[in-house]
Amino acid sequence: MSTTRTPRASASRSRSRSRPDRQAAHRRDLLHGMLRVRRFEERCVELYSEARIRGFMHLCIGEEAVAVGVTEALTADDAVVSTYREHGHALARGVPADAVMAEMFGKVTGCSRGRGGSMHLFDAGRRFYGGNAIVGGGLPLAAGLALADRMTGRPRVTCCFFGDGAFAEGEFHETANLAALWGLPVLFVCENNLYAMGTALSRHQAQTDLALRAAAYGMVSWAVDGMDAAAVEDAARRAVEGVRAGSGPHFLEMRTYRFRAHSMYDSDRYRDKAEIERWRERDPVELLARLMRERGELPDETLTGLEDEVRAEIDDAVRAAEQAPEEPVEDLLTYVTSPPAEVNRP
């Protein structure tokens, strides 16, 4: 209980010393990051409708502040474990847009060589460990990555994204316990968008205060306004600091909302349209843009410039993905096991 904080309580502390222009520039970066994710996914909708992207595709439109804000708090050495709604996490983590887009197209230049698709984006070099489409399945993995760091004395943090749905999974509770028990350097980031697919949080959890429940495992826990990129970043920085300092796993409940369907299209029968509209008023991109306008940091040409930059990047990504070769069918069975040369046979 004592470790639980309200979003307000976690408001800016460390950034107050920054010079105003640096803050403005940083806000522009956050806006750029969120716009990039937003426009990328909007393009994905078009491409999916044209059947150029297939399979399941889960969009994070409305949740960009979490991806961008949290990632801001991480260093290149830290690790990220994500879910099947991970386009934003991947892009924010620095996985190139063309590698992500090519993966959607199932091309060999995709970040998983076309074997993963939308739900399984990987980038080992950027320590981005996917892309897990089993709800809760990435949590133990994150604990293990953190365990390896702990056992080898590396001051790294493993950031694990998961949704409110995972709270119903044993893997969350097993992992939360294990991480807290062993003091593992894990940052748990729960993206509470209020729905486990189509089931509202209040319909699948007896106690809906997730941060409170996480605290019960002995972890430092907050609930954060997940629509406010700055608040997200601020909370994440503080949590990462704590984790890195060796005070064990931290838990952030990001209260957020997805504006679109669970997967590409659904009938939204499980939620009220008015609810969606209410949340749209707190659209994280708009929210930040509004703030910047109020502060005079976002002249129209700046926004246009950001949009142009983002559009050009996405155009290039789509073009490259279209032109990229497919993995030859002969290579169907590669990557099932490691190449024989790597298998040390006595």
Next chain:
Amino acid sequence: MTATKTPHADPAERKTTYREALREALRDALRADDRVFLMGEDVGRYGGCFGVSLGLLEEFGPDRIRDTPLSESAFVGAGIGAALGGLRPIVEIMTVNFSLLALDQILNNAATLLHMSGGQLPVPIVIRMTTGAGRQLGAQHSHSLEGWYAHIPGLRVLAPATIADARHLLAPALADPDPVLIFEHGGLYNTSGDLPADAGPVGLGQAAVRRPGTDVSLITYGGSLPKALTAADELAGGGISAEVVDLRSLRPLDDATISDSVARTHHAVVVDEAWRSGSLSAEISARLTEHNFYDLDAPVERVCSAEVPMPYARRLEEAALPQPGTIVAAARRAVGDAPDDGRAD
């Protein structure tokens, strides 16, 4: 990094047990490579549910002999994550029945990450677990589900059946960049015998002919190997020369050794303690028809467990399991009452 030589090796054979051989292998691995650690329920202070890791905590400390909560999914998944993070975890699960609680991690992560990531994320984890019946442990501690795991691409599945394999399969398993599952039959821990001094690391994926023969191939693995060898003795008394093939690797299967044996004997009996339906024995039988159809002089016989959850009562459990007598009977059926004495080919 991994050791290939045991510091305890005596110049000559010496007496040991399957359990001790496993422990020595663990000790060797832990000494040879500081990335290696053992994790599981009661592996530390308790010494392992079956006593395999007894004494290792004292030597290697609680960080590397790591007791876990009863959270199979979390600690197996953590093992996978640790492997991704550069360590070489050995995760022990008490029994194969319990491993079902970690099946998500084993199948959806360990077996698939390399592929899903387009080759970026090999998972060098070793998962050991006990399997099999014969100790009156009832229906939730006695099953042989290794065949399920052998179904999964991306996994390597081993079943050491001899003291030498218990001693020497771990090192190559740890050296393998991909996930390796090791199934230790509970009935084997107490078996004692000689550990040949010249036994060395075993090539993964290789079956072994434990006893050469000419009339029928008894194809088996794990806890059924001693039974098959006993059956072979009995068959020899009746003039039937049985070859006993120990699969050792359940995935991949050593097709060459299996096929070669049956090509010579023309009769095959698959002995598998798992249930018959949809089993590893079914897979081997199918492969024999694929590879050895024109070598077969009789239908492939299978000796499997009765299709019941394992009963507790001793007589019932014995009746449910393959036994030397049932193996002998199957072999006799395979070769016929008058064994073929011709060796024209």
Next chain:
Amino acid sequence: MAEFTMPSLGADMDEGVLQEWLVAPGDRVGKGDAVAVVETDKAAIEVECFTSGTVGRLLVEPGTRVPVGTPLALIDTAQAPAAQAAEKPTAEARAPGARTTRTRGTGGAGAARKGRAETPAGRAAVHARVRAPKAAAVPEGLPAPEPTEKAAPPPPSAPPSPPPAPAPPSPPSAAGEPAAAVGPLVRHLADGLGVDLGSVHGSGPGGRVTRADVAQAARPAPARRRVTPYARRLARDLGVDLEGVHGTGDGGAVRAADVRAAARAAQAAPERSRPAVPVRARDGGHVPAAEAAAVSGEGARDDGRQREDAMRRAIGELMSRSKREIPHYYLSTVIDLAPAQEWMHRRNRGRPPSARLVTAALLLKAAALAAREVPQLNGHWQDGAFTPGTGVHLGVAVSLRGGGLLTPVIHDADTLTPEDLMATLKDLVRRARQGRLRGSELSGATLTVTSLGEQGVEAVFGVIHPPQVALVGFGAVVERPWAVGGLLGVHPVVTATLSGDHRATDGAIGARYLTAVDRLLHEPGDMPGSTIEERE
């Protein structure tokens, strides 16, 4: 009696190998029962009979490749009066014996040679078996049976072991009964289902084949005899006919041990008893249709005649095909054998009679070496093109004592010494007559040689065995006035002939071949393999 014939199992099927009998004489069979397994180029298929009755004699042994339509078995349809109408005496059975005619012709395909030969050996065989006189019925130009061993042992008295038990003799059934009227719809259905209308029993008015008949004919047959895969393979390797093998396995399945036992029994069996191991033909090889004769020549008496009929029919099919498809040309030359005989005389000096070279071996040697010199005649015509043989594999026409002939193959004949050639030839002839040839010894001929010298004819113009492109004939060695260097003398001469496939070669090539044979026989000592004197 009705005939069960080799069915057409597909639009492109001309012949099939009878792989296995699923019934034995005396078995009751019903319309639609599977009675045999036939191996086509594509698959082994269980074939059913379309009449009900009792299985009479099996006319063709397993392992035999026969053309579509060849009678395979007789079925006594006494219980099925509808089928009785099919019975009628065959033309062959009533054909009168023809007189031996000496023919020396060089005419084209149009030149009619009506001569038919009933060979002395053939007659002896017929008499020995107390059969009704029967025409050898050699198709036009086909080399008649030619016993290479002059002193053939008298035909054995053929105890009927192992089964089938003899059935009462009955007149051979019709070979080519006119097809009942078949409507286009039925024909279309039959085509689609791969059903040979000729073998469908018509149940409609006047024996008309109905759609139901075709559907019935196409229905899959019930389970066949149980033979383990290994036993089947072993039987093929050891040349054991599974038909006669007693199965000791589960449900009577034949197992490897049973096959080995049968093979041992066959080896131990005396020459005169019917071999339990009949000839097997390997699929894939081009085996003459006359291989129908691969049936044991010493079989039960009552079977023999049916087999001969089948053989005649098979020979007829192949020869008809040859004459239909191959534009033959014929060449002939008379060769002075004096130098060859002189050489042979020297070579045979001091040898026991059994080891002495005979002229036939030398002729074969020359024929083989000439084929090496003129490779255009040595090979196969396939898919509109000539494929040269990979070696010189001489098919040698061998008469069977029961009538008919086989052409076992001497592989790489050009590399053998005359002595080895002679030994091989003797062995092949002996085993051909015992029905103990291996499949490989019946396939792969690249050129066939027929020799009728011992039957007294001076020249033979043979019919080419498709897909080969030539056939070499040798007549009798006769003494004739012969001039050498202006001096007239009496010389032994032989007439060598060549039948050539005009699609593959022209007469000039054929002439080169006969000239080569002539030259080789003039210098027998120069023939490779013939220079070592007095080999023992």
